[in-house]
Amino acid sequence: MREVVTVSNGYFTGLAEGLMDGSIDLDTASVKVSLVRGYTFSAAHxxxxxxxxxxxxINGTSAALTGKTVTGGVFDADDTTISATASASNHGLLLFQASASTGGADVAASSQRLIAWYDTGTGLPIQPGTGTVTVTWPASSPRILKVG
Structure with missing residues (x-):
């Protein structure tokens, strides 16, 4: 098991829009994190x-985050795990809304809304090999993400 502590590296432009128009709902929708390699961040995605x-x-995706809270503009959740399926290097973490904003089953990748990208910080980029990667979110602000 590998411990990973992340720091905020980039929010996607659509996050602000989604939070304002209700198409992204961090505490109701299914939110997941994936290990991703070979990606260059673009806020426009x-x-x-x-x-x-x-x-x-994508080299593995977590189950839906549990223990989610949205308090004072800060989003947090329980730590999670991802099963890496390929032995490859230099992975970042992609945080996204996997379901509709009202929850339910995952929607197609073309409708899964991007939230944040993390590729710099303690334990990043990740060199997972194969097996389980534990994602430990920061215990203090910004936690998973802070808006405002």
């Missing part, structure tokens, strides 16, 4: 299919 279309290769 809106969906998971934009990331894969830009050369990002």
């Amino acid at each position: 809106r969906t998971v299919s934009d990331v894969t279309g830009a050369g990002g290769a």
Whole structure:
């Protein structure tokens, strides 16, 4: 098991829009994190299919985050795990809304809304090999992300 502590590296432009128009709901929707390699961050990307279309290769995705809280503009959740399926290097973490804003089953990658990208910080980029990667979110601000 590998411990990873992340810091905020980039929010996607669509996050602010989604929070304002209700198409992104951090505490109701299914939010997941994926290991991604070969991706160069672009704030203009809106969906998971934009990331894969830009050369990002997904190497495992967490279950929906649990214990989610949204308090004082800070989003947090329980630590999570990702099963890496390929032995490859230099992975970042992609945070995204996997379901509709109201929750339910995952939607197609072309509709999964991007939230944040993390590729710099303690334990990043990740060199997972194969097996389980533990993602330990920061215990203090910004936690997973802070808006405002």
